[in-house]
Amino acid sequence: MRLQYPSNIKIVSVPCTGKIDLIYLLKSFEKGADGVYVLGCIEGECRFGTGNLRARKRVMQAQKILDSIGIGGDRVQMYNLSSSEGPRFAEFAAEMTNKIRELGPNPIKRFREKLAA
């Protein structure tokens, strides 16, 4: 559709969001990502059945952990849409970007920069 979405978003494709293990979400933040969001199929329409439901549970686990360690669980979110919904894709991208902008950069980035210096 060639709609615009913010350029700060790096897309990682997976065959099904059910493939996304908790560790991938955590590692993203460990490496300095400011936010992570998971885009899965509409619930009930997962072509593999319940992959997107598993993903949601893992996103919730990640939120809990990130809250516990002071990074902030709001930085990871899950959205559901169907592959034809281009405008919603752009909408979620913008929403997530704004949310992260409000939250500020990942706090551990300061630490990583200090180490690198």
Added chain:
Amino acid sequence: MIIAEKKPIEEVIEMVKDFRKILIVGCNECVTVCEAGGKREVAVLASSLRMYFMNQGKDTQIDEVTLERQCDREYLEEIRNRIEQYDVVISLACGVGVQFLAETYSRFPVYPGVNTCFMGVTEERGVWSERCQGCGQCILGSTGGICPISRCAKRLLNGPCGGSTKGKCEISKDLDCAWQLIIDRLKELDRLDEYEQIAPIKDWSTERAGGPRRVVREDVRQ
């Protein structure tokens, strides 16, 4: 198998927050099956702790290893050469493994990363329930294969009590009344007449009450 549950991360942080070189050791057996202390859980804990320390501005080294199990000496030996570089170990094995690791590497503080719960089964992924209390004198032959010691809240040997309601235990609607299960099973096996046999008073001396236990097999000892 032995069922354990991950300790809340806040509790783990509290245990190790003042250390700088942490080794997290997982176990490939029971705690892997109940998804509490296997390789994946080790990775998640390690990543979480790394982020915690970074957020605190503390430069901390956190490494991961998962042993086949921690209740046999030969597997614990595998970390003999590398353990020197750490100042603390978090073991995600069950209480058995944590102790054996601590005993083997007694100079190192060893902290448990899971709460060990019971001996049980996987009812379905994500649901584990208790089946055995290790009483040391198995009576399953007379109860149709269902243990009243581990599954009856009052470990009655001549149950059910008066609180059994619609097949559930008085303490929770989610808990099956063990004696209802036993009666149903005896019926299924066409052995309900055995119900009226009075089970004798149990010898608990082979249970925890008799003191910490040991099994010695002279015929296999070297």
Added chain:
Amino acid sequence: MSVKTPSRLEKILDSGQLAVTSECGPPRGSDPEAITKKAKMIRNYVDAINITDNQTSVTRLCSLAACIHLKLMGIEPTLQMVVRDRNRIALQSDILGAASFDIHNILCLSGDHQKFGDCPQGQNVFDIDSMQLIQTVRHMRDEGKFLGGDDIQRPPQMFVGAAANPFADPFEIRVPRLAKKVAAGAEFIQTQCIYNLDKFELWMKQARDRGLHEKIYILAGVTPFKSVGMAKYMKNRVPGMDVPDDVVKRMAGVPKEKQPEEGIAICVETIQRLKECEGVRGFHIMAIEWEEKVPEIVERSGLYPRPRD
């Protein structure tokens, strides 16, 4: 059956007369007045008074001490003993303690799980179960020996009872369970309170078919409703309790001020009906926190006066 103990309750049952027992709950403190006052109110209307044992796992003055207070007043107590809190050493020890004061009646129970009480984090014991406790008391009395095998000096002379709940699940083993208690050595039964008379009479019939009514004295339990609220509570919230809809309706059909009266009327009618039930050898009136009504219930049921010694 001839008497085996000095128990007054046993004597009355053995004579063929209907027995009447009741119960008192000890206080949550050390003031014996709380027990002695209640006991004084009902002493002439019952043959023996049960003292509950940390019922519902709520910590109270112990049954043994309260029984001793009753005994010192010249009242016949029934020691209720649960196996939840004491191991076999303590159980045998307390039995001897009771026997040293010539307490001659004991009711052997499992005990509600500690989760329901004021110490849900506590351990429980269940070293032996209620069935095995029945066997133990009989063994101490008839063999004159401890479980460990040694002789008992001055063995306890206790009339041994147990509880039965015709309304608990599963119904099909409730009479086999009664048979089991008889085989274990129980000599009298006090049942859970009865509102579903049809079900109770069915249970009694099954018991009679097996001849159990001739091997054990069955005392039917009754409790008067104070209000329709109490009836509903017991129907919905108490495990092992069977309160038929028409009983609740009957309570609801009367204005609030008349409900206590109606509750007592139902209780008296229950007793009258069960007097005709073969195998019922007496009644156990549990008027929880309403002990002052026991005399009226006993009188209106035609069970007063009680036999004198």
